[in-house]
Each structure stands twice: as structure tokens, then as C-alpha cells.
Amino acid sequence: xxxxxxxxxxxxxxxxxxxxxxxxxxxxxxxxxxxxxxxxxxxxxxxxxxxxxxxxxxxxxxxxxxxxxxxxxxxxxxxxxxxxxxxxxxxxxxxxxxxxxxxxxxxxxxxxxxxxxxxxxxxxxxxxxxxxxxxxxxxxxxxxxxxxxxxxxxxxxxxxxxxxxxxxxxxxxxxxxxxxxxxxxxxxxxxxxxxxxxxxxxxxxxxxxxxxxxxxxxxxxxxxxxxxxxxxxxxxxxxxxxxxxxxxxxxxxxxxxxxxxxxxxxxxxxxxxxxxxxxxxxxxxxxxxxxxxxxxxxxxxxxxxxxxxxxxxxxxxxxxxxxxx
Amino acid sequence: xxxxxxxxxxxxxxxxxxxxxxxxxxxxxxxxxxxxxxxxxxxxxxxxxxxxxxxxxxxxxxxxxxxxxxxxxxxxxxxxxxxxxxxxxxxxxxxxxxxxxxxxxxxxxxxxxxxxxxxxxxxxxxxxxxxxxxxxxxxxxxxxxxxxxxxxxxxxxxxxxxxxxxxxxxxxxxxxxxxxxxxxxxxxxxxxxxxxxxxxxxxxxxxxxxxxxxxxxxxxxxxxxxxxxxxxxxxxxxxxxxxxxxxxxxxxxxxxxxxxxxxxxxxxxxxxxxxxxxxxxxxxxxxxxxxxxxxxxxxxxxxxxxxxxxxxxxxxxxxxxxxxxxxxxxxxxxxxxxxxxxxxxxxxxxxxxxxxxxxxxx
Numbered sequence: 001x002x003x004x005x006x007x008x009x010x011x012x013x014x015x016x017x018x019x020x021x022x023x024x025x026x027x028x029x030x031x032x033x034x035x036x037x038x039x040x041x042x043x044x045x046x047x048x049x050x051x052x053x054x055x056x057x058x059x060x061x062x063x064x065x066x067x068x069x070x071x072x073x074x075x076x077x078x079x080x081x082x083x084x085x086x087x088x089x090x091x092x093x094x095x096x097x098x099x100x101x102x103x104x105x106x107x108x109x110x111x112x113x114x115x116x117x118x119x120x121x122x123x124x125x126x127x128x129x130x131x132x133x134x135x136x137x138x139x140x141x142x143x144x145x146x147x148x149x150x151x152x153x154x155x156x157x158x159x160x161x162x163x164x165x166x167x168x169x170x171x172x173x174x175x176x177x178x179x180x181x182x183x184x185x186x187x188x189x190x191x192x193x194x195x196x197x198x199x200x201x202x203x204x205x206x207x208x209x210x211x212x213x214x215x216x217x218x219x220x221x222x223x224x225x226x227x228x229x230x231x232x233x234x235x236x237x238x239x240x241x242x243x244x245x246x247x248x249x250x251x252x253x254x255x256x257x258x259x260x261x262x263x264x265x266x267x268x269x270x271x272x273x274x275x276x277x278x279x280x281x282x283x284x285x286x287x288x289x290x291x292x293x294x295x296x297x298x299x300x301x302x303x304x305x306x307x308x309x310x311x312x313x314x315x316x317x318x319x320x321x322x323x324x325x
Numbered sequence: 326x327x328x329x330x331x332x333x334x335x336x337x338x339x340x341x342x343x344x345x346x347x348x349x350x351x352x353x354x355x356x357x358x359x360x361x362x363x364x365x366x367x368x369x370x371x372x373x374x375x376x377x378x379x380x381x382x383x384x385x386x387x388x389x390x391x392x393x394x395x396x397x398x399x400x401x402x403x404x405x406x407x408x409x410x411x412x413x414x415x416x417x418x419x420x421x422x423x424x425x426x427x428x429x430x431x432x433x434x435x436x437x438x439x440x441x442x443x444x445x446x447x448x449x450x451x452x453x454x455x456x457x458x459x460x461x462x463x464x465x466x467x468x469x470x471x472x473x474x475x476x477x478x479x480x481x482x483x484x485x486x487x488x489x490x491x492x493x494x495x496x497x498x499x500x501x502x503x504x505x506x507x508x509x510x511x512x513x514x515x516x517x518x519x520x521x522x523x524x525x526x527x528x529x530x531x532x533x534x535x536x537x538x539x540x541x542x543x544x545x546x547x548x549x550x551x552x553x554x555x556x557x558x559x560x561x562x563x564x565x566x567x568x569x570x571x572x573x574x575x576x577x578x579x580x581x582x583x584x585x586x587x588x589x590x591x592x593x594x595x596x597x598x599x600x601x602x603x604x605x606x607x608x609x610x611x612x613x614x615x616x617x618x619x620x621x622x623x624x625x626x627x628x629x630x631x632x633x634x635x636x637x638x639x640x641x642x643x644x645x646x647x648x649x650x651x652x653x654x655x656x657x658x659x660x661x662x663x664x665x666x667x668x669x670x671x672x673x674x675x676x677x678x679x680x681x682x683x684x685x686x687x
Contacts, residue, residue, distance in 0.1 A: 029519070029520065029522065030520045030521045030522060032521075033521055033593065033594045034593050034594050035593070037520065037589070055521070055522050055526055056522075057488075057522070057526065057527050057528070058488035058489070058491040058492060058522065058527065059491040059492055059493070060492075061492075061493055062491065085457070086457055086458070088457070089492060089493055089494070124387045124388070124438065125387070125388065126387060126388050126390075126416070126436075126456060126586075127435075127438075127440075127454075128457060129456070265672070266668070295657055295658070295672045295673075295676070296661075296668065296672060297657050297658055297661045297669070298661065300440065300657055301435075301438045301439060301440045302438035303437065303438035303439045303440075303652040304438075304440075304652050304654065304656060304657055305438075307654035307657060307676070308657055313679060314679060317678075317679060
């Protein structure tokens with residue numbers, strides 16, 4: 001047991017999975033000898049050999065498509081797409097095949113695979129590396145979608161994804177890869193998919209978020225605590241399926257909710273969460289559910305990324321709006 | 326990677342700076358001015374590239390994709406093009422961009438995270454760097470198609486790397502180029518590695534060039550560190566394309582001397598003897614300088630003078646780029662649509678309203 005960053009915790013989860021389950025394979029671009037561009041697969045190639053940690057040609061459709069062929073023969077491929085923004089050549093494989101293989105074969109074959117991808121902004125990455133397109137995958141029936149915000153959750157969620165009988169899209173917020181270190185349990189443990197985490201207790205308002213926006217929600221909550229407003233912060237962790245119970249019980253307690261996400265506003269997951277709240281907790285609401293999101297514009301190059309992303313100021317404006325409604 | 330040079334490969338100038346027999350013939354036909362330009366541009370680009378790495382280390386730009394080692398491939402190919410020709414680069418073709426007429430300060434701005442660095446001046450037919458892999462190839466083929474449909478004589482070039490040949494877009498672009506017999510040049514700088522993955526892991530075929538035969542057009546494998554071979558081969562391909570004889574795939578075998586980007590550590594995956602061979606024995610600029618000196622085309626003093634001039638040009642461009650007005654947040658909404666839909670107008674107003682400060686400060 002030692003202190004780990006999120007990327008180290010992901011590495012540890014992969015190592016534990018490779019050690020524990022001989023069916024687990026790792027595939028991707030630069031995942032082998034190089035150990036991944038973020039070092040998520042560091043040293044796994046030398047430890048487990050090139051038949052289990054596989055440098056593939058540069059081809060997202062190839063990586064995801066062949067993962068299906070491996071999975072229906074009992075392997076459990078954990079593929080890495082180098083950046084979520086580069087997943088699109090593989091998108092057809094995901095939408096038309098990964099997601100509906102179970103339905104189309106009426107569960108005739110296993111399809112236990114995980115697709116990992118770093119996503120989101122805030123690290124001054126080059127152009128076209130920073131989109132938060134989680135909603136694309138949430139919207140496709142047949143996929144589970146998860147994203148951690150702490151090292152401990154990162155490891156537990158990844159192991160849960162690997163042992164899940166259904167395909168899981170596992171999204172890694174780049175901004176949090178090395179932002180925090182904590183003691184992470186050793187060995188195999190799982191954070192159940194479908195369970196949100198209450199990050200902070202509060203009475204007046206519920207901030208619902210995930211991934212790299214969690215620290216911003218917490219920072220804002222601390223600031224408002226001093227102003228006399230108490231915010232509860234919920235990290236969804238599982239974007240599909242949603243933990244309705246945790247969301248609704250919190251909103252029923254506070255009567256106010258703000259959803260924060262980095263992705264553009266229109267058609268984002270915030271809209272789904274807001275709809276869920278008004279459908280199932282309408283009579284408890286003291287104010288409309290507000291969204292704080294990226295703008296409906298292409299994710300900018302990094303000179304403007306701080307202006308694009310939600311921040312303390314933007315969340316504070318929303319809190320002010322909700323409590324003075 | 327060294328075994329790639331054992332393939333049948335077009336070479337005009339050896340690493341020792343000696344002309345081969347075909348090289349002798351070509352050299353006689355190249356005007357002196359162009360001979361100088363090869364040197365001048367390769368030098369300019371190298372000095373620019375080294376400065377960019379320095380700027381990145383100092384935190385003055387973001388992650389940068391260095392090109393040192395690939396100057397001959399870029400200069401030889403771009404100098405064969407005309408102003409009317411279209412160029413579709415990947416993210417390592419700063420040299421090509423500069424030659425095509427992109428102001429240096431804009432290339433710097435691009436790597437400083439400014440979208441203004443994407444926009445070419447009027448009359449420069451250069452697309453912004455394609456960051457996803459191989460996606461620019463079908464675009465180039467489409468631009469070539471436009472030339473054919475309009476009976477115009479320009480050609481269209483896609484620049485890409487060896488890794489791109491594994492993507493579907495490469496196949497689809499080549500296939501269209503072949504089927505419609507388009508004036509497209511598919512220019513692959515095979516630098517041996519797609520980040521860490523060697524070409525042997527990218528493809529089971531010995532060369533990229535031979536893939537062309539499956540699409541029904543010629544492919545040529547050339548020494549990409551030999552500016553003369555690159556220029557002559559590219560010129561021939563352009564000539565063929567302009568005269569309606571269809572596309573050519575050119576594989577310029579080269580090497581990036583540095584890392585994939587400033588965020589990469591190439592020592593993790595490349596053997597040092599291989600790196601040294603390419604840096605010290607196969608450098609494109611060194612071999613060409615040797616030739617020029619032997620030929621008497623440029624003296625050592627003139628070369629040094631030019632280097633000094635290049636450094637000044639780079640410093641000037643850095644200064645212009647760094648004095649560029651600070652990016653304004655509302656620019657997020659500029660150039661998203663021809664005119665903003667009401668919902669985006671609202672979002673823009675909300676952003677402007679934010680600048681009023683925190684609620685508890687009011």
C-alpha cells in the first residue's frame with residue numbers, strides 16, 4: 001500500500017488485472033515498450049510480455065474491432081485509445097458492434113471489453129486533444145460509461161470495468177492524472193459501477209459533477225461554506241448507468257441542484273440529470289436546476305481553455321442564482 | 326529502421342555528400358539559385374525548430390512537435406510546388422508551411438495555443454495542421470478532385486507519416502485518388518516511428534511505396550534526407566499529376582532526430598546506435614552543405630552569414646508572436662457559425678457578464 005497518483009493507480013489496476021486474470025490483454029498505440037504516452041501502462045510490457053501488452057498499429061478501428069474478435073473468444077481486452085479525441089475512427093465499431101453485440105447475438109458470445117481513453121482539458125495540450133465527449137457514449141444503449149476523480153476510485157472502477165460482463169468505456173480525466181496523491185488499497189478491489197460518491201455533505205444545494213470538475217465543485221463548496229451556504233458535492237463516477245438514488249435523495253434534502261460539466265451544454269449529460277430531477281423530485285425543488293458547462297463552441301486551443309471550462313467563478317454565479325431564486 | 330535503407334531507394338546525394346550517377350545528371354540541371362534555396366530553407370527551418378523547443382522548455386509555447394532531421398523531405402517537396410497548389414499537412418510540417426507562405430509568427434502562435442495561427446494569408450492554399458492521424462489525406466484528394474472537375478492545373482499534396490498508413494483514411498484517400506485518377510501527391514515522411522512504434526510494427530510490407538500498386542498508381546521510395554532526390558521525385562510526380570496522369574505515392578525515408586513531441590522521451594524506445602547513425606552520419610543538412618562547399622556554390626562564410634540571418638528572422642517572429650494581443654474570451658464564439666444562433670448569443674452574454682466578479686464581492 002502506498003501513495004499513488006491517478007495514473008499510477010490505473011497502472012496498478014492493470015497490473016493486478018494482468019496478474020490475476022490470464023484472459024486480460026492490453027492493446028493500444030504506444031502501450032508496450034513506451035508504457036503509454038501518459039505512462040498508464042508503464043513497465044507492464046516488460047513484466048507481462050508482448051503477447052499480453054500489445055503495441056498495435058496506429059488504428060483505432062483496428063484496435064476496437066479486433067478487441068471484439070478477441071472478446072468473443074473469451075479474452076478480456078482492455079484497449080487504450082491514446083486520447084478520447086482520437087477515438088472517432090473506432091466509433092463505428094463501438095456504436096454498431098461493441099454496444100449491440102449482446103443484443104444481436106442474444107448473449108451467444110462474451111463481449112467483455114474495456115476501452116480506456118484520456119479526456120478533457122486544463123493541461124495546455126495541443127489542439128484537438130481535449131474534448132469531453134462522454135455523452136456520445138452515454139447515449140449509445142449497451143455501453144457502460146465511467147470516469148474517476150480520485151486515485152482510489154480510478155483503480156477500483158477500472159477493476160470493476162474489467163470484471164464487468166458488459167463493455168465499459170473508461171474515461172480518464174487528464175487534468176487529474178497527477179494532481180493528487182493518496183494511499184490506494186493494494187490488490188483487487190472494485191468500486192461498483194452505478195454508484196455515485198458523496199464527496200462532501202451539505203444542506204442547501206447539491207452540486208452534481210464528475211471527472212475533472214469534481215475538484216472545482218469542492219473548491220467552490222469550500223468558498224461558499226465561509227459565506228454561509230452549505231453545498232453537497234456528488235461525484236457521479238458512473239455516467240451510465242446513473243445512480244438515481246444518490247442524486248435524488250440529495251436533491252430531496254437540499255431542494256436545489258446544479259450540474260457541472262466540461263462538455264458543451266446542449267445535449268450534455270447535465271440535461272439528462274436535470275430532467276431526471278424534475279421528473280422524480282419536482283415537488284422538492286426550491287429553484288430550477290442549473291447547468292454550468294462548457295459553451296456550445298468547438299473546444300478552443302489552450303490559450304482560451306480556461307475561459308471555456310467551468311471554474312470557481314462560473315459555479316459561484318450559478319450558486320448565487322439558485323439561492324436567490 | 327536502418328534496414329529500410331537497404332531497400333531499393335532513390336538516392337541522388339549520399340550521406341558523405343557525393344552525387345550518385347543520377348544525382349550528377351540532376352545537379353547539372355538545377356539552377357544555382359535553387360541550389361542555394363535548398364540550403365537556405367533547410368537551415369532556416371532547423372534554426373526555427375531548435376528555437377521552438379527552447380520556447381517550449383521556457384514555457385513560452387505549449388507542447389511542440391519537432392522536425393529536425395526531416396528538413397530535406399520537407400524542403401525538397403515544398404520547393405517543387407507552385408503557389409496555386411494545395412497543401413494538407415500533418416502537425417510536423419512547419420517547414421512546408423513556412424515555404425508555402427505561412428508567416429513564421431503564425432506557426433509560433435499555433436503552438437502557443439492560439440487559433441489565429443491556423444489561418445493562412447490570402448492566396449496561400451494551406452490547411453491547418455491535421456492533428457488526428459491521416460484525416461487530411463481524403464481532404465487532399467478532394468481538393469485534387471476539384472482541380473480535375475474544374476480543368477485546373479494545380480495539384481494537391483497530403484503530407485503524412487508512416488503511422489498514418491495504418492488508418493482507414495489513408496486507404497480511402499488512396500483509393501479515391503486511384504479510382505478518379507486525380508492530381509494528388511501522397512507524400513509520406515517515413516521517419517521510422519509512430520511515436521514509439523517502429524514501422525515494422527505498423528505494416529508487414531517492406532515499404533510504404535509498394536502499397537500504391539494496390540491502388541493502381543505508382544509509388545516511389547526515396548532517401549528522404551537527400552534533398553535532391555526529394556525535389557526531383559516530387560517534381561516528376563507534380564508534372565505527371567498536372568498532365569492528367571494521376572496520383573503518385575512518395576515515401577521519403579527519413580528520421581526525426583528528436584522526440585515525437587516535447588512531451589515525449591524517445592530514448593525509451595529507440596536504440597542509441599540507431600539514433601547516432603542518423604544524427605551523425607545521415608543528416609540531411611550536413612550532406613548538402615558538403616556538396617555545396619565542394620561545388621563552390623556557397624562558401625562556409627556565406628553559410629554562416631545566412632545562419633545568422635535566420636536566427637534574426639526567428640527572433641523577430643518570436644517577438645511579433647509574443648506581442649500579439651492577448652486572446653479575448655469572447656473569441657470563443659467567433660467563427661463558430663456564419664451568424665450566432667440565439668442560444669449562443671445568450672452564452673456569449675453570460676460569459677461577458679462573468680467579468681463582473683464574484684457574487685460575494687458585490
